[in-house]
Amino acid sequence: QVQLVESGGGLVQAGGSLRLSCGASGRTASNYAMGWFRQAPGKEREFVAAINWSGIITYYADSVKGRFTISRDNAKNTVYLQMNSLKVEDTAVYYCAADRRLGTYLSSKEYEYDYWGQGTQVTVSS
Numbered sequence: 466q467v468q469l470v471e472s473g474g475g476l477v478q479a480g481g482s483l484r485l486s487c488g489a490s491g492r493t494a495s496n497y498a499m500g501w502f503r504q505a506p507g508k509e510r511e512f513v514a515a516i517n518w519s520g521i522i523t524y525y526a527d528s529v530k531g532r533f534t535i536s537r538d539n540a541k542n543t544v545y546l547q548m549n550s551l552k553v554e555d556t557a558v559y560y561c562a563a564d565r566r567l568g569t570y571l572s573s574k575e576y577e578y579d580y581w582g583q584g585t586q587v588t589v590s591s
Contacts, residue, residue, distance in 0.1 A: 467491040467560050467580040474585030479553055481589075485546040487561030487582060495539035498564040498571055500578055501546045503557035504586075510560070512573035514546060524571040528553075529534045558584040 471502045473485040487499065500515040514535040523535050534547040544561055562578035564571075572578070 467497070467526060467563050467565075469580055469582035471531065471559065471561050471582045471585040474559060474587045476588045476590060477551055479551060479589055479591050481551050482503070482547070482549045483516075483587060484549065484559075485548065485559055485585060487544040487546075489542045489544070489563065491542075494542050494563065496565075496567070498566070499535075499537060499544040500562045500564065500572070501535060501544075501559060502553075502554050502562060502575055503559045504556075505557040505582075508557075512575070513559070513563075513575065515571040517569055517571060518567075519574045522569055522571060524573065524584055526573070547585070551587075553589050553591050556587060556589045558586050 468490040470488045470556045498517050501513040504510040520537045537544045541553045561582045563580040565579045
């Protein structure tokens with residue numbers, strides 16, 4: 466079993482930056498691909514970014530490519546989402562998720578992730 470806890474959300478002005486963290490418990494957490502998703506009010510949850518177990522392979526939604534960076538520190542069992550040039554439309558609850566399948570495949574589909582955090586709110590003001 467893996468437990469995920471997100472932190473780092475908050476209120477920021479448009480154009481600003483935030484760094485989200487996702488701490489994972491469990492010895493095998495460092496073997497899993499990790500993803501970030503977000504859900505804005507009244508909308509479905511959507512994929513943001515994913516990273517493979519080693520941190521070498523990453524995958525981004527077009528809407529955040531060039532602005533967000535996903536990374537991980539397996540020694541700390543932590544995954545990060547650095548968010549720069551934030552826009553009002555980035556406002557959402559951000560969730561991290563773990564995919565326990567082995568391999569290099571990175572998924573953008575939430576049903577392919579096995580463990581989820583409780584989410585952290587990011588609000589971008591104009």
